[in-house]
Amino acid sequence: MALNIAVVMDPIESVKIAKDSTFAMLLEAQRRGHRLLYVRPGSLGLDQGTPTAELAGLAVADEAGSHFRRDEYRRQPLSEADVVLMRRDPPVDASYLHETQILSQAQTLGVRVLNDPTGLRDMNEKLFALHFPALCPRTLVSRDAVALRAFVAEHGECVLKPLDGMGGRSIFRVRRGDPNLNVILETLAQGGSELVMAQQFLPAISEGDKRVLLVDGEPAPYCLARIPQGEDFRGNLAVGGRGEARPISDADRAIAEAVGPTLRARGMVFVGLDVIGDRLTEVNVTSPTCIREIAAQTGFNVATMLFDHIEAATG
Structure with missing residues (x-):
């Protein structure tokens, strides 16, 4: 069954498609025949309690510089969507929190929101790892x-x-x-x-800060190790770390199995765990990345796992 998939994201004009996980999700949704609806940034609102947004039909292409085509915006109820992907990048500031409150209202009308807005409000990505102190440094x-x-x-x-x-x-x-x-x-x-x-x-950072991606609590078979370069101890890709896709280790899987049931119970469908050595350091729930890098190096597309889940849960 074709679904209406709305996406709340940072401006699509500026995404780097070779690295953007939201874009990977849109490509996969379109490949499966779902209709894409782009939420104009900053347009979420309420009309007498009804969640609305300026929505535009969207088509995407895996072509740098010509990666999207968008129709005209029309203000519509969010209930026009079957599924809303909440993929705005942090910071989780007042504006972000207000948008999650509007999305919670949309949930009451039967719209499926990923990740669950209550979890996005409650689960600080650094603090939430400490719900599992035995796994953390x-x-x-x-x-x-x-x-x-x-x-x-x-x-x-x-x-x-x-x-x-x-x-x-x-x-x-x-x-x-x-x-x-x-x-x-x-x-x-x-x-x-x-x-x-x-x-x-953790000296194991020299071997990489691993991003382990989970879909509905289940780990993807590959992670992306973000390896520090030069004299910088940080592995983050945004500061020049090198990404290397690897099969997940037994330790990675054990961490995912310990954390996954809690994430599933709280409606956190797409999550990125940060693991250094065998220690959990962060639980990323807002807009986890690394789908594109893993797919480019291994051929495994985590967005396929995600939409297998969405279709099974929404159909």
């Missing part, structure tokens, strides 16, 4: 500079990061006795107003 989350300094002194080498960052931004590697530690903590904690995450440094 030693971690402290605090505004207290004294406690954070003591944590670094205890563990010798640590990573410090904000809770709302993405793409490797504002991540610091520090060592016991680092003369820059105080100013780093001042910058991240903003004088004690912001929480900071401190984690024990």
Whole structure:
């Protein structure tokens, strides 16, 4: 059965199609004969309690520079869609949260929203990993500079990061006795107003920060190891890390099997776990990536797994 698939995403004009997982989803939906509806960015709203958006028919092509064709926008009820893909990139700010509230209202009218808007509001991508502390590196989350300094002194080498960052931004590697530690903590904690995450440094990062993709709690057979380059310790592709597709390891699968049932129960259908060595560091629920890189290197398209699930669950 053909479905109406609406997508809430960042402007399609600016996506890099060779890397964009949302674009991979649109290509797969179109290949299966589903109708694509593009939600004009910023257009979600409510009309007497009815969720609406400016929607336009969309066609996509795997051709850089000519990758989409869009019809004219018309304001319509979101109930015109059978499925809404919520794929806006962070930050999870007030605007993002308000959009998830509108999408929750759409759910009450029978629209399937992926990922579940309640989960998108509740599941901070760094904090949620700590629902599974036995899987994580030693971690402290605090505004207290004294406690954070003591944590670094205890563990010798640590990573410090904000809770709302993405793409490797504002991540610091520090060592016991680092003369820059105080100013780093001042910058991240903003004088004690912001929480900071401190984690024990994992030397296995040299072998890659692995993105393990899950569909309805089940791991894809391949992950993407994002390997630091040069003198940068971060593996994020956005800061120059090299992506290498690999079969998932036994440790990756064990982590996925531990986390997957909780994600499935909360309606988090497409999730990216970040794994360094055998430790879970983040649970990415807003707009996980790496579909295109895995497909290019292995021929396995995780978007196929996703739409197999969507069709089975929506039909």
